Amino acid sequence: MDIDKLKQWFKCNDRVVSILRELIRFNTSNPPGNEHAIAVYIADWLEERGFKTEVQDIEKGRSNVIACIGSGDRIGMILCGHMDVVPAVGTWNYPPFDGTVVGGRLYGRGSCDMKGGIAAMMAAAEFIAKNGLLSNKGLALVFVCDEESKNKGMRGFIKKRLSADAAIIGEPTGLDINTGHRGFVLVSIKAQGVSCHSSQPENGVNAIYIMADVIKEIRGYAKSLSNKVDKYLGKASLSVGTIRGGNKVNIVPDKCEILMERRLLPGETAEDVIRELREWIGEDHRVTIKSYPELKAAVSEPESRLVKDMADVVKGVLGKKPVIKSFPAGCEASFFINYLKIPTIIFGPGSLNQAHKADEWVAINDLIEAAKIYSLISYRYLRR
Incomplete structure (x- = not known):
């Protein structure tokens, strides 16, 4: 040329x-x-x-x-x-x-x-x-x-x-x-509680409280990812980006949802992330975890x-x-x-x-x- x-x-x-x-x-x-x-x-x-x-x-x-x-x-x-x-x-x-x-x-x-x-x-x-x-x-x-x-x-x-x-x-x-x-995968985690009047919270199950416990475990999971390192791409990571829960202050919330993004290293899949989250959160029937299509x-x-x-x-x-x-x-x-x-x-x-x-x-x-x-x-x- x-x-x-x-x-x-x-x-x-x-x-x-x-x-x-x-x-x-x-x-x-x-x-x-x-x-x-x-x-x-x-x-x-x-x-x-x-x-x-x-x-x-x-x-x-x-x-x-x-x-x-x-x-x-x-x-x-x-x-x-x-x-x-x-x-x-x-x-x-x-x-x-x-x-x-x-x-x-x-x-x-x-x-x-x-x-x-x-x-x-x-x-x-x-x-x-x-x-x-x-x-x-x-x-x-x-x-x-x-x-x-x-x-x-x-x-x-x-x-x-x-x-x-x-x-x-x-x-x-x-x-x-x-x-x-x-890569990355978007994950939705939902907590299911029982709503009731806020003056009698003992009659319900507060979904936000359930999610608070979940987030505590997720923070531990996030710290553990510093041990996952690729020589070219660096560390795996995650970030909780949004949280939604409750409709009115005088109602004990029966639903709470967070959306988190997990950055993937070569060979990691959405299924791996769901499994790891379950290991940290535990088998709680009130908590559901769903992933969306991943980018490898x-x-x-x-x-x-x-x-x-x-x-x-x-x-x-x-x-x-x-x-x-x-x-x-x-x-x-x-x-x-x-x-x-x-x-x-x-x-x-x-x-x-x-x-x-x-x-x-x-x-x-x-x-x-x-x-x-x-x-x-x-x-x-x-x-x-």
């Missing part, structure tokens, strides 16, 4: 910025998502640049877009991201769905998490397509819906059984190379070919040795590694510290550098 041509192509900030501003103007707050319109927009944009595209409908108003280019029988690289964003709550100084540019930053919901990554991937795809850089393998772009909730988009996409040599998830990593992430932990070893290739490309663009670590949150890498068996890393512009906040932003320079890196790593895998 002509590196000078690459640098010149992305020298103009407007190329990536204009793409991102258009993406931000689609309000894809989840719920409800409404990703169909942006999926159609991206599909049309990529078709104009020579890609074959499919808008995969997941449910009413919610779609993925899958785009491929190249004449080879095999895909060399998949660039992937999610099109939904979290709601724009809080007080904003800049309109959340405008894409305001101020002081080298682009503000807007999804600028960091993760329409910025998508925009950089689209810009890289355009560079490859328009400069005749396709070879004996294809390039695929996969942008999914509902990542911020139940991963309905990814669960629908993996049914396609797409195969490739490598994949990159464009979540915000600050241009560090992230090799994987812990996923990791590509730092010594893998993909990580080494990416490190070489990143060093060449940024001029410094890249940081290699794990991603704190969960993402689509779980599906690529565990279900499609595709070597996958997480790499994108922006910091996770900016995600889900008011006045979310991404540095424009990060967008441009990410687009260069996506171009170079994709080119390497298209020719291999």
Whole structure:
């Protein structure tokens, strides 16, 4: 590849910025998502640049877009991201769905998490397509819906059984190379009591008191997880996030529920978590435990070919040795590694510290550098 041509192509900030501003103007707050319109927009944009595209409908108003280019029988690289964003709550100084540019930053919901990554991937795809850089393998772009909730988009996409040599998830990593992430499972624990008038509490069973005992045991369980450590992903953990119980102060509550999130290490399952919780809480018929579909932990070893290739490309663009670590949150890498068996890393512009906040932003320079890196790593895998 002509590196000078690459640098010149992305020298103009407007190329990536204009793409991102258009993406931000689609309000894809989840719920409800409404990703169909942006999926159609991206599909049309990529078709104009020579890609074959499919808008995969997941449910009413919610779609993925899958785009491929190249004449080879095999895909060399998949660039992937999610099109939904979290709601724009809080007080904003800049309109959340405008894409305001101020002081080298682009503000807007999804600028960091993760329409910025998508925009950089689209810009890289355009560079490859328009400069005749396709070879004996294809390039695929996969942008999914509902990542911020139940991963309905990814669960629908993996049914396609797409195969490739490598994949990159464009979540915000600050241009560090992230090799994987812990999994997680959401768990509901309910306590059943007996209601009565609060003036005679002895006639009832207070569900909140039952849950208080349960939470005490959960805190012990949480401390014990510090002994569960993966050499790449760190410690297992849990957090109780919500509690609901009681209707009125003069009624002894008969129901109480907590929701907790347990971060999983490789090999751990939802069934393991339920079993461990039962061991700590005990067999109490008044307490029920239910788990929801899990996201499995996923990791590509730092010594893998993909990580080494990416490190070489990143060093060449940024001029410094890249940081290699794990991603704190969960993402689509779980599906690529565990279900499609595709070597996958997480790499994108922006910091996770900016995600889900008011006045979310991404540095424009990060967008441009990410687009260069996506171009170079994709080119390497298209020719291999």
